[in-house]
Structure formats: C-alpha cells, structure tokens
Amino acid sequence: MARPREFEEDTVLDAALERFWAQGFDATSMRDLIECTGLTGASLYNAFGDKRSLYRKSLDHYVQRGMRDRMARCRDLPPAQAIAVFFSDVLRRSLEDPQHKGCMLINAALDVPPDDAELRQAVAENLRAIESFLYAIIAAGQADGTIRATLSATDMARHLLGVLAGLRVLARVRPEKELLEGIVASLQDFLTP
C-alpha cells in the first residue's frame, strides 16, 4: 500500500558508490549524493538512513557486485592460472580506469575513522574473505604440485593479500603501467615451484 518508490535501490547504490569510491567518505557531501543519485534528500534518508549507513550499504554493494563474481570466476580455473587471472584482472582494471579510483574496499580501509570500530570490522571481514579465497587456491595448487610448497599456503595467501592492497594503493597515486606490472611480474617467480 501507499505511494510507490520512484527509484531502484541498486541503481541508487551504484551512483552513490561511485562517488564514495572516487572521493572517499568525508569528501563526499550529502548534496553530492543527492545530485548524483537524482533523488531528494528526504528520500535518501528514508530509504538508506544517514550518511554513514548509506556508505556501508554502498560498500557492501560494491563487494557483492564487483568482487564476488570476479572471485567466483577464478575458482573454476586451475590454481596457478586462477591467481594469474585474478591479478591480471586487477591490473587491467587499475590501468583502464581514467579516474584511478583504485579499489573501494582498500580505500575504505584508510577512510575508516579511528573510532568507528564497527565499520573497520566490516572492512577487515571483507579482507579476510579475500585472504581465504587466495588461501584456498594456493592450497589446491600446492596439493597438485602446480604451486611451490616451500612456504605455507597461509603465509603465501597473506603475502598475496598484501601485494593486492599495495597494488591498489599505488594505482591511485602512481597509475603507471610499468610499475604495476612490475609488482605482479614477480609473482610468477614467487608462485612457480
């Protein structure tokens, strides 16, 4: 019953996400969001709560639509290839983006206010999911001998997560093809037995 909504939730989150992604939480004003989503302030508050809540939902939306399927696509590949594809995918995305936004999840890691424990926990949890994803691939690769086993899969996954984070940070301030490619080039040496 009652008056129907004039927008689609996902479309609005896509628009809001883009701004938060490019500018961060503080630098994005509510009026920015009103303009880029096309709907009014009252509607935004009514549908998504306050600014912080909208940020959280945008971040969840980003992870769900932007990362989950990208990870799923790699799970079907042979382990060594899965890692290679995953990172070359990150590389391509980083270099193709004319705005050099990097990764919203990584950006969020530094955007979190020091006192907002809940949001930091959410970011940490998503990073843990990526780490687990990498771990599963490496463990499988070590089992079938396609990935070197001189190091524990646990530590290798940690290292890859670190490289991923660094890659995305540098993609923002130094989006240079040679630099980013150099970072991942070393991974082949690192992974092959």
Add this chain to the structure above:
Amino acid sequence: MARPREFEEDTVLDAALERFWAQGFDATSMRDLIECTGLTGASLYNAFGDKRSLYRKSLDHYVQRGMRDRMARCRDLPPAQAIAVFFSDVLRRSLEDPQHKGCMLINAALDVPPDDAELRQAVAENLRAIESFLYAIIAAGQADGTIRATLSATDMARHLLGVLAGLRVLARVRPEKELLEGIVASLQDFLTP
C-alpha cells in the same frame, strides 16, 4: 625586529603531523590543530599558510624526520640484511603503535583529493624515492650474489614497494601480528638466490 615567535616550528609540525597522520586531512579540523599545537589560529595561518599548506609541510616533515634516517641506516648494511632490517623495522613500528596509524605517506596516497595534482605529485615523488632506495640495495645484492637475479632489480624493487604499501594499509585495519609477519615472511624466499 618585531615581536618574536613563541613556538618552535618543528614542535608545531610534530603535533600537527600526529593528528593528520591518525585522522587524515578531512577529518582533522583547524580547531583540532589549534588545540593540539597549542597556538592560536592566527599564528598557524601566519606561519604555515592555510590548512592544505600545513598538511603539505607536515607530510614533508614526516618524510624528512621519520623516513630519511631510517633509510640511511639501512644503506650501510649488506644488501640482503638491509632489506630484512628495513621490513622488520616497518613490521615492528606497525605492531607497536597502539593507534595503528600505519604510514602517513601511504595514508596520504589515499587522502589526496582527485583534483589536487600537485599534492599527488609530491606523494608520488616520495614513493619513487623509496623505490629507488630499494632498487639500489637489490642491484648491489645481485652484483655480489647475495640476492637472487632471476628477476630484474627494477621489478623486484617495484614488488617490494607494493608489499610495503600493502603492509601499511593492512596495519591500519587488521593490525594482526601473524598477518603482517606472514606478508614479509615470504620475502626471504623471494630474495635469496
């Protein structure tokens, strides 16, 4: 001639730096800075210009006092050991800090507004200096056979820079001993011939 200053420039920059480091540019208000530096708003503007200018000077101060000598201390060591000491130093600092501030330079990389080309350039330049520092060590290590030479020193330096950046990002949201140690543990395998 004229009235003398009642503060030391370096002391003020130390205090300002600490706030910017912990909270970032946007989340640090001018009134925050007035309170933590102990001097008045007019004095801050008179001595350091506007907020952005103060941020730049704080960042330069951080790099000059916090990083330069740390890098210089490594230059005297044998190459393989220099890298090890450098990263274990970063590790220790990351874990010891109860505030988990990470590295101000890396934080700045994501803190830079998309339109502030000059500040981004300054951050990029400082990152390049670190890359050169790492390159010099690796090249020396490859020359004397203490560091593996299957990869170019250029790409290895890039990789290390990436790891460093990732380490510092994760230190903020996931300051877990095992995680950060796992990231650098892999480096020994990566470096030894």
Add this chain to the structure above:
DNA sequence: CCTATTTTAGAACAATCGTTATAAAATATG
C-alpha cells in the same frame, strides 16, 4: 623613548555540513 614590524589573541565571518520538520503527492485498502 618612539616608531615600525611582526606575532598573538579572540571574536566574527560567510559557507557548507548532515539532518529534520512540514506539507504535498501518490498509491492500496476499506
């Protein structure tokens, strides 16, 4: 001692911030 010059002090500025109050518009149900 007087004047020039700089720094300090604290209030005040307009602008923008996130958020909410009020009322009109639009549908579902009775």
Add this chain to the structure above:
DNA sequence: CATATTTTATAACGATTGTTCTAAAATAGG
C-alpha cells in the same frame, strides 16, 4: 470515494567548517 500510509519535495535547522578581521602585545632599530 474516502482513509491510511508511504514517498516525495522544499526549506530550514543548528552546528561546524576554513578563514579573516581588529586590536592588543612584544620586540628591534633609530
């Protein structure tokens, strides 16, 4: 058709933002 309920629209709110204005305080040079 009337009522209940939700969404929309617009304006306004107080608070906080970065910055500046005015005037007092403090020194150096003549």
